Amino acid sequence: MLARTYRLIKKEDFRKTYANRKSLANPLLVLYHFKKSNQYAPRIGISVSKKIGNAVIRNKVKRRIREAMRSYLPKIKTEYDLIFVARIKIGKASFKEIEKSVEDLLIRAKMIRKMSKT
């Protein structure tokens, strides 16, 4: 699992992020985001409902989303809370499709920091 500082846990934080009403979607995922102030690390929540499948499938989807996020984590703008909501089709998707979907949403939401040229 993610380190505690990167996790979005509290019900209140989820509620506030949904209430911000800023979202993007593609067939596999929905991304909600909420800009905070004075925050030094992005916090990420993952929501997989019972509609997706049984406990094994839901667990697998969560793992794959986390794995896909892992490489982007240091590049994400620090002052945001993000929530990924799984959609029904994700149960049948491969890891590569999920990885593409995560990348697509992060770029479209402009969450990737501009890295200094190397």
Added chain:
RNA sequence: CGAGUAUGCCAGAUGACCGCGGACACCAAAUGCCGAAAGGCGGUGUCUGAGGAAAGUCCGAGCUCCAUAGGGCAAGGUGCUGGGUAACACCCAGUGGGGGCGACCCCAAGGAAAGUGCCACAGAGAGAUACCGCCGAUGGCGGGCAACACCGCACAGGCAAGGGUGGAAAGGCGAGGUAAAAGCUCACCAGCAGUUAGGCGACUAACUGGCUCGGUAAACCCCACCUGGAGCAAGACCGAAUAGGGGAACAACAAAACGGCCCGUUUUAGUUCCCGGGUAAGGUCGCAUGAGGUGUCAGGCAACUGGCAUCCUAGAUAAAUGGUCAUCACUCCUUUAAGGAGGACAGAACUCGGCUUACAGGCAUACUCGCAAU
């Protein structure tokens, strides 16, 4: 070779790189960050990390709190016998009944002559009867006769064989018997009671007897046995907040623990209303050495039990097993010696023993039936 039955087992394997939970060791520590506080936050190495059902939550226990879990009633559960077990509604071995050619499988399987209820519609009648019917020997009435005999009627009365109704109609079937009939009598079968023999027992076998008694207890009930209630979100500690502040009312023939009721036990707290004040899924433990696993020896038909040796095998808290690749094994497809596709049901949450339900396939052992060959 094919079809099947029973029991037990497996749930792809190995390696490389990146990533995650836990334990241990070492290193690093800023007087740093988060938080009201308690407390938490780093790196490296080694070891370790989901199931046969982890599931449904249907039973049984341990454990914790309520009193140490007490008595009676009520309520609920179990229900052929014997054994196993911590316990069970589970397992083993039997009995009885049912199914299969067979190996074998299935069964909530105590009591209806302790009592009560119900048995709709139909039907005369559903523990009680006579609608159609059969008879009318006997008695009666009428005829007939010297008197009987005899003939008729179907009034008294007898019968339950046949018809019809129904899921079910006073044991079944055959023979004798009779006015017509009927266990009225007899043979066989079913059932009941008794005796004897065998078995710890359920029960079985033989003999004798009188002659027969509806179904339903997953209806109430009776009998025997069992059950106190709640659940790890139990519960304990730490921290914050509340209370330990104020006012009024009730209350020892009282109130609370106490939960369906009563008794009993313990305590003297408490309950209601108003004013004032105020917060959140806080942290640590419980939490994994246990009715434990494996091997072996002994007892037992078996379930299982005992001795000895040996092993330690997940403990998270929104929740850890994933990603990429290679090789081998398996299944399928296309073609030919290579390529492609695929892998069921399903994710520990205090812990065990069972049951039930879901499930791609594979392995081992024993046995049954059929065909062929020797």
Added chain:
RNA sequence: GGUGCGGUGGCGAAGCGGUAACGCUGCGGACUGCAAAUCCGCCAUUCGUCGGUUCAAAUCCGACCCGCACCU
């Protein structure tokens, strides 16, 4: 994780051993010049699903499926 309750026409809801009330909606008809209102008629053969007990099951018993509520 644990505990409890429920599932009956399209919707709500009664019935808890004897063959499925009632209200709303819908459909058809009557009334009307046309409507509304009113009146009459129709709509359950799988009572969530599968078994069992019984002569007979929505009802009693067991297993399974789905939905809802409560406990920090």
